[in-house]
Amino acid sequence: MITNTTRKFWVFLISILAIFWKKKSRRKWIVIPIGLIVAGFFIPQPMLIPVKGASTNDWDKQSFWAYPWGTSITHKGIDIFKKKGTPVISASYGIVVYVSEGGKGGLAAMVLGPKWRFHYYAHLDEVKTGALRFMKPGSIIGTVGDSGNAKGKPPHLHYSITSPFPYPHLFDGKAVHGWKKMFYLNPDTWLR
Numbered sequence: 670m671i672t673n674t675t676r677k678f679w680v681f682l683i684s685i686l687a688i689f690w691k692k693k694s695r696r697k698w699i700v701i702p703i704g705l706i707v708a709g710f711f712i713p714q715p716m717l718i719p720v721k722g723a724s725t726n727d728w729d730k731q732s733f734w735a736y737p738w739g740t741s742i743t744h745k746g747i748d749i750f751k752k753k754g755t756p757v758i759s760a761s762y763g764i765v766v767y768v769s770e771g772g773k774g775g776l777a778a779m780v781l782g783p784k785w786r787f788h789y790y791a792h793l794d795e796v797k798t799g800a801l802r803f804m805k806p807g808s809i810i811g812t813v814g815d816s817g818n819a820k821g822k823p824p825h826l827h828y829s830i831t832s833p834f835p836y837p838h839l840f841d842g843k844a845v846h847g848w849k850k851m852f853y854l855n856p857d858t859w860l861r
């Protein structure tokens with residue numbers, strides 16, 4: 670699977686579907702979870718640049734899928750550079766799935782947004798939200814920092830969007846990890 674979050678999403682979804690499918694009397698109600706999944710794709714996705722005061726000049730358009738990119742091989746998001754302590758805000762609507770510390774992302778937050786897309790905010794200095802909190806575009810998530818593998822580099826927000834449902838038209842046969850582009854969406858698409 671693409672990320673731990675996508676794997677967990679699929680395990681959760683398949684478990685729910687299995688609960689309905691197992692018992693014949695319940696089987697017809699499987700349209701409820703399926704309907705919810707379909708409905709999720711119709712939720713609009715208004716988008717803001719997720720760093721307060723940042724503009725399109727604060728990230729490099731070419732950095733999405735830049736290669737080589739250390740242990741990640743390719744860079745599957747964008748890096749928005751701003752002073753340490755600048756507020757990191759939610760790009761869209763969503764529910765905080767988790768807040769984590771450690772690993773490459775350092776202090777980070779994952780938000781499930783419209784269309785079943787997971788928005789990942791990493792290298793934070795501080796987190797000011799928590800799991801299961803509802804976010805609107807502009808809700809405070811934390812502050813820009815240099816945690817995780819950004820230590821020693823200029824403070825920035827690593828922002829990426831993943832979808833557990835592939836977008837086949839985004840398959841890129843020429844790029845390294847090109848098939849993964851079906852699952853990692855380029856945030857630049859909505860922020861420019």
Ligand SMILES: [Zn+2]
Pocket residue numbers: 744746747748826827828
């Ligand atoms: Zn990055």
